[in-house]
Amino acid sequence: MSNSLFSYQGATPDALLFFKYLLIELGYALIFMSCFYGSYLFIAPQFFVRKKYFVGLVATVLCLGFIIALRYTLEYGFFLPVLGFDNYRGNIWPAKRYISNIVFYYFPGYFMYGMAYFFAENWYCNSRRHQELQKEKLATELAFLRSQVNPHFLFNTINDIYALTYQKSDMAPEALLKLSVMLRYMLREGNEDFMPLNREVEYLENAIALQRIGAKGQAYINFTQEGYIGEQPVASLLFIAFVENAFKHGVWNDPEHPVGIYLHADNLGVIFNVRNRKNNGLKDSTGGIGLSNVQRRLQLIYPDRHRLTVKDEAGFYEVNLILKQN
Known part of the structure; x- marks a missing residue:
């Protein structure tokens, strides 16, 4: 990560530096997971199962708002003041650029991953349920015929x-x-x-x-x-x-x-x-x-x-x- 290298330029590699890197990676992983699970748990079910499209749009907006707030809090409330990690090399992005970066860079990829996982899991569960129902129906019908x-x-x-x-x-x-x-x-x-x-x-x-x-x-x-x-x-x-x-x-x-x-x-x-x-x-x-x-x-x-x-x-x-x- 070039930005992290810039932030820690000249720092001596030790356990403390490793711990800082670990916290930073966990922080960004939390952002990615929020994109993924927001899509998987809240957005996809509204659009494709419950067919509540307005609720799905509201869930999308709320999920985006949560991810923006989470990233801003982590980067400016923890990474920079506590860990000394500056992701923007001393620059402060305007709100428009900050939000667009999340909307077009962070959100789409993990949003689609969540959608794809929802579809795969839903298809698998429905397929298993259908097979179980067919087996149960077959067993019931055979028992009736045999009787x-x-x-x-x-x-x-x-x-x-x-x-x-x-x-x-x-x-x-x-x-x-x-x-x-x-x-x-x-x-x-x-x-x-x-x-x-x-x-x-x-x-x-x-x-x-x-x-x-x-x-x-x-x-x-x-x-x-x-x-x-x-x-x-x-x-x-x-x-x-x-x-x-x-x-x-x-x-x-x-x-x-x-x-x-x-x-x-x-x-x-x-x-x-x-x-x-x-x-x-x-x-x-x-x-x-x-x-x-x-x-x-x-x-x-x-x-x-x-x-x-x-x-x-x-x-x-x-x-x-x-x-x-x-």
């Missing part, structure tokens, strides 16, 4: 078990145990977004077993599994909607045309297929709660990693789902 996966199947199963109990059938305890396992899975483990594939398969096997029990052995269902059925994660309670749809809208008591359920899994992904003969007395469509929900869940959880195709033929209905690994 509606298979109420019809459960209600029908409870009625079947009641009938078995009323008839004092030996199959009633087994059916009740399987239903208990399924409910435990739905209410506890099924609340997770993803579950191991083998647990989902076990859930399907129990659902099929309950369907057979309720049909008194007249349900013809072929469940074929191929590949590795292990711990690979899949969306919880995803496949049951397709199976429930086949039970609800299809013919499952025809031995010549059994309900066909096929699952193949490997390191590339999972293929799941359900084919059933259509019940002429019922309309088989994807408009039910279960299938509309599973389609929405696929869009949310596997946005670019799934393919769902539906074949609605004259006598048969078939759903084929492909899930790709990450």
Whole structure:
């Protein structure tokens, strides 16, 4: 700093001189910080958040007035009389030049820094808030969709078990145990977004077993599994909607045309297929709660990693789902 060198010309470098330099630098840093934080805390929010432009102009004028007063107080009330530092080499600037120097030299740079920092912080906070809201919305929507996966199947199963109990059938305890396992899975483990594939398969096997029990052995269902059925994660309670749809809208008591359920899994992904003969007395469509929900869940959880195709033929209905690994 040439001016400071002029003010301290001939002074012996020592701890006292170092301390004076330190105080001077801190004083000017205080001025710069006042420009920055005045812009960041008081001016930018008025213009760009609250949209109070008049208040923003007033805040700008007040900030400028404070910085002018602060600089004048530091330079003429502390630096010169206490530290012997003369920033103007014995000259006294007129008020017009003094103010214009602050307005056009000190203020603009740090004013823009404060504005830029406000914009960056505001954008970052809004972006994080938006992401958190999206995650919260997604979690809420998934929980809602999952809660509606298979109420019809459960209600029908409870009625079947009641009938078995009323008839004092030996199959009633087994059916009740399987239903208990399924409910435990739905209410506890099924609340997770993803579950191991083998647990989902076990859930399907129990659902099929309950369907057979309720049909008194007249349900013809072929469940074929191929590949590795292990711990690979899949969306919880995803496949049951397709199976429930086949039970609800299809013919499952025809031995010549059994309900066909096929699952193949490997390191590339999972293929799941359900084919059933259509019940002429019922309309088989994807408009039910279960299938509309599973389609929405696929869009949310596997946005670019799934393919769902539906074949609605004259006598048969078939759903084929492909899930790709990450």
